[in-house]
Amino acid sequence: MNSAINVQHIQKYFGQTQAVKDVSFEVRPGEIFGLLGPNGSGKTTSIRIILDIYKPDAGKVEVLGGAMDEDKKNRIGYLPEERGLYQDVPLERCLTYLATLKGMPEEEVKAQLPAYLEKFDLTTHARKKVKELSKGMQQKAQLIATLIHQPDLIIIDEPFSALDPVNTQLVKDLLVEQRKLGKAIIMSTHQMSQVEMLCDSLVLINSGEVLLDGSLRAVRDQFSSDYLLIETDSQLPATLPGIAEIVPQNTHIKLVPQADMPRDQVLPMLMREGIQLKSFQYGVPSLEEIFIKVVREGGPQNE
């Protein structure tokens, strides 16, 4: 399948500062791709290079099958980090204007907009000036502006930042729906739980360099540990066969096997010892733990 985005070794300087040192990744249609990194890591600069706002000093970017051009702007929906709408105009007019700039005829916008407003629960606010809406409502309005022209490529920066849990779920459902429609989605966020739930693959960049990339499963496997987590009401003995360490945690107990004890032998051992288990899981670090570990230590190679 052709890539929706193919970024190859891009670099970008601002004066003496190198904002992007070497970033490469690929996003395919029908995929939600996580662009992750701490503040100031070069995510926004990379996005702006993809969108041709900045020219890279080195490297190559292909968008929707080739170099970026004016026509492709109509096939991209972008929710930038610095977001905003025209404050002094009615919401309906603001969204209509932004949609026409994406190449939609005004009549088509007028036909499509009510459904979007309904979906985002903004119908009753359509004639209000944008400045009269709450921050969350403005964010939903901006999501409408990002999606109404049915783009093939969606780039969204922190899409959940001002949303309550109900609207967060609404946006998540919408992104999943777009993925099913075969749209390529790049999502930049600090909310790792959302990445774990939504993203198919990801890249983690820091100081303008890629520290980690691949599918979500591959990344997690790369960081999977030997330990296991169990939940039980039974009183555990001080020692267990083949277990080097027993560490009680908040609701779970962490078991660290000895070097010669295969992990798949731990469950039979616990059954033999008569331990009543409420839950049993292999120790897999959360994406948040992986993020912190990688950013602090500079990548998986330093493990």
Added chain:
Amino acid sequence: MNKTFEIAKYEYTHHVGQKRFWIALLSVPLAIILMSVFSAVLSITSVNSDPVGIVDHAGLISVPETPPEKDGLFDVVIQFNEYPDEAAARAAAENGQIQGFFVVPENFEARYQVEYFSNEIPGSVVNTQFLTLLSNGLLAGEQLPNAERLLEGSHITMRSLDGSVTSEANDWTRIVVPILIGVLFMILVMTSGGYLMQALVEEKENRTMEVMVTSVSPNELMAGKIIGNLAVGITTLLFWAVIAAIALVVFLPRLPILSILYIPPVNLVVGVIAMLLSFVSAAALMATLGATVTQAQEAQSVNGLVILPVLLPFYFMASFFSNPNGVIPRIFTYFPLSSPLSLSLRMALTPVPAWEVALTLLWLLAFCVFSIWLAGKAFRLGMLQYTRRISLKELFSSGGVR
């Protein structure tokens, strides 16, 4: 092109739909009407229109039985009463029947002097109308075919050596139109240019710039904004032109002075071309400022940098009258923002060589291209600088943006 049109349409309807536009639109004609009425009332009430006496010992003056009709709405016609001697006139003046009286001596044609008796200096209206009566009396016996023309005095036409350019001396009515061009230009820069700068800064303040540049090209964005805001300015001017035309139709028969306002067609064409070229330069410079600053308030404080040069020729008007081809008028002619008024004024006051007019227009065109280039550069550099102003050094050095 479609997107440029959409942007222009949005800019136009957005500005025209705002209260401040209508206040600006209506306030100027209202202010002019109020000022005209005020000055007319002031001039009428300040003129003493009481009758004036004449004691004509020379037998020159014949006062018409019915006073002449008023030419203009605000003209004042003085009633002249003849008295047989000074004692009768003095008595009338002391009774308040007349404001004063002229005495034409018997030997008037020996010295050509008259005396006026009153406690007040006679107004120019009294003097002018008395002199008309006296001149008519003096010429009454003569058989001159062009007596009226003789009374008008000399008309001098200045002509360049090759005969290509002419100018009328003493024809003050010619400078009215150039000054009007200057005033219109100033208003156009202050309204349209101001709106344009405001529109760009608002794009930054609202944080909509990033969405805009990923929807349209910077050139489309800039062109749409310039066209939309220029259309706002032209709407303003057209509205005022319609008001002025209505006023002319209504008042022309009553204000004959308006009918002698004249500008040669060539001067008008040159003036309008200079005005348009300068406007695009001014708009582009306003856009440059709008792109480099970060807040509307900051933009307001720097737009004087563009407006002030537009006003310069008004402050140096005396230099234009004393020597229209002098150093200061020439410098202002070549300075793009003061050029429309300066060039039009010089062409009205003196023959300006054709090569100089052509050179000025070419220079304005070149500056226009430079300003648009500068605006584009500033825009690309400054569009995503939400908190930091762009320095001149950055503007003229090669940047890393598209």
